[in-house]
Amino acid sequence: MSRKNIKHIFLFLIILIVALLWITPVIWSFVASLRPLSEPMGRGDVWFGHRLSLGSYIKAFSLAPFGRYYLNTLILVTMVLSVQLVTVTLAAFAFAHYKFKGQRLIFTYILLQMMIPTTALLVPNFSTIRILGIYDTILAIGIPYFGSAFGVFLLRQAFLSIPRALVDAGVMDGCSWWQLVRHIYVPSAIPTFTAFAISSISWHWNEFLWPLIITKSDTARPLTAGLVRFTQLGEIGAQWSLLSAATMLVIFPLLIAFLLFQRKFIQGFLHSGLK
Amino acid sequence: MKQKKYLPYVLILPTFIFVTVFTVWPTFLSLYKSFFKQRLNIARFREPVFYGIKNYTQLFQNPEFINVLKNTLIYVLGTVPLTVLAAFIFAQMLNNKFKGIGYFRLAFFHPSIIPMVSAATIWMFFLTPDYGLFNSALTFLGYSGPQNWTANPNLALFAVMIIAFWKNAGYYMIFYLAGLQNLPTNIYEAARLDGAGYLRTTFAITLPLLKRSTLFISTIAFISAFQTIDHIFVLTKGGPSGRSTVLLYYLWQTRFENLNIGKASTITVILIVTLLAFTLSNIMLSEKKEPNNE
Numbered sequence: 001m002s003r004k005n006i007k008h009i010f011l012f013l014i015i016l017i018v019a020l021l022w023i024t025p026v027i028w029s030f031v032a033s034l035r036p037l038s039e040p041m042g043r044g045d046v047w048f049g050h051r052l053s054l055g056s057y058i059k060a061f062s063l064a065p066f067g068r069y070y071l072n073t074l075i076l077v078t079m080v081l082s083v084q085l086v087t088v089t090l091a092a093f094a095f096a097h098y099k100f101k102g103q104r105l106i107f108t109y110i111l112l113q114m115m116i117p118t119t120a121l122l123v124p125n126f127s128t129i130r131i132l133g134i135y136d137t138i139l140a141i142g143i144p145y146f147g148s149a150f151g152v153f154l155l156r157q158a159f160l161s162i163p164r165a166l167v168d169a170g171v172m173d174g175c176s177w178w179q180l181v182r183h184i185y186v187p188s189a190i191p192t193f194t195a196f197a198i199s200s201i202s203w204h205w206n207e208f209l210w211p212l213i214i215t216k217s218d219t220a221r222p223l224t225a226g227l228v229r230f231t232q233l234g235e236i237g238a239q240w241s242l243l244s245a246a247t248m249l250v251i252f253p254l255l256i257a258f259l260l261f262q263r264k265f266i267q268g269f270l271h272s273g274l275k
Numbered sequence: 276m277k278q279k280k281y282l283p284y285v286l287i288l289p290t291f292i293f294v295t296v297f298t299v300w301p302t303f304l305s306l307y308k309s310f311f312k313q314r315l316n317i318a319r320f321r322e323p324v325f326y327g328i329k330n331y332t333q334l335f336q337n338p339e340f341i342n343v344l345k346n347t348l349i350y351v352l353g354t355v356p357l358t359v360l361a362a363f364i365f366a367q368m369l370n371n372k373f374k375g376i377g378y379f380r381l382a383f384f385h386p387s388i389i390p391m392v393s394a395a396t397i398w399m400f401f402l403t404p405d406y407g408l409f410n411s412a413l414t415f416l417g418y419s420g421p422q423n424w425t426a427n428p429n430l431a432l433f434a435v436m437i438i439a440f441w442k443n444a445g446y447y448m449i450f451y452l453a454g455l456q457n458l459p460t461n462i463y464e465a466a467r468l469d470g471a472g473y474l475r476t477t478f479a480i481t482l483p484l485l486k487r488s489t490l491f492i493s494t495i496a497f498i499s500a501f502q503t504i505d506h507i508f509v510l511t512k513g514g515p516s517g518r519s520t521v522l523l524y525y526l527w528q529t530r531f532e533n534l535n536i537g538k539a540s541t542i543t544v545i546l547i548v549t550l551l552a553f554t555l556s557n558i559m560l561s562e563k564k565e566p567n568n569e
Contacts, residue, residue, distance in 0.1 A: 227393060
């Protein structure tokens, strides 16, 4: 009995140490962000300065249009998700509800998007965006993702698992296709929608390379691309608290959302894993 | 249902168009352009000139590209298996019931929530020579090697690999946790009665039962390893002297720094073929191994 206890305490200590190691980088950056600008992090400094200060945050805001970046990111994730919800629902409903010629072939064709990640296609997509004349806009960042094979796949699965009797009852009642979608299919698949929404939002909130390439002005840049401005400040100690503050500004919203809706988030991420 | 035969096609049309314009068309466009020489910064090559397969032969004879392939291989093979292993170990550790387990899950999982680019800026600070906490801790433990992780030719690639490891282990962990929680408990009961130890139980029961999870996690880990270069972009810029340049970063450089369209299209094709080969073989593997599922 006591041997078992020792084993448990030992295991607990190991987990504790690894977990502490894991959170150190973020915590340390957070600590540095609250140091006064007059007390730059230097040799021997590991903790807060003599007082807590929001100076770095204020300076970060004055050096880059963070308000604009937040707005751009919000517009981006909202726009992508809204369009996706429409395209994905319609396509998933068609695949789940109807039988039609070429169904398998078209489905496979759409799934190509899951096998060839959009990131790999940044060179040709860049020229497409140029041709469309939307370079340096938020629309350009989002448009390649307006159709989502992943979403279609996920929702089709969810729609297929709805009891057939329920759908048939709807058809008997003379529901139009739109009423079927609205009153039977969509309400039965809400958890899947939530999961998809979470994975879509966090993916587009976090994306960096494509937004950086396809925009050049602050009027279109999201938070991630805006953050790069702070990495070129050089490695002078004085700038660390500034870089840290800028970083915190980028990660806070999602971290807080995660803390509030932990279970939903994890469910969302798990779904992005299909099974 | 029969009066509107065209309806399903209409419903699929928007998705179909977006997939065509931003996935299928650019794939063929890259393939097509990979047979042309086109360089925007050289006047006589501004317009594409047919070049046969020379883009391919030149790339594979170019030591710079061979070096990129080598780095990519090291990066992928160095991060994917270790990250997946760590994810499994974390999941095993957290699959116990004790107070505060949620906090531990949070500790391992939080890097998955933050963007890779901010993970990179956090580590940029963390890895600072001299007073960065990473180096201070290593020095405390007796390390006396070079401290300039991102600028040292022998350490730069390793440094970005550490960050990918830190960021992804907790993400893959949740898939294992979900898998572990679905395992039948009676098998473990039986194993315990038979006197099987922890290691034996893990290798004989847990791992085989989680094969599907492992296969799936490896696939997404592999794909993400090929398409994430945000940290390289911020921390090393592929350097020093190309020592941390991986395939996607090289693609970006070729297109946006050297303005070489023909070569960039060729690299795109190579990247796509690599990803497809892996994904397809993995799909076939998972279909074959499991004749008895859904």
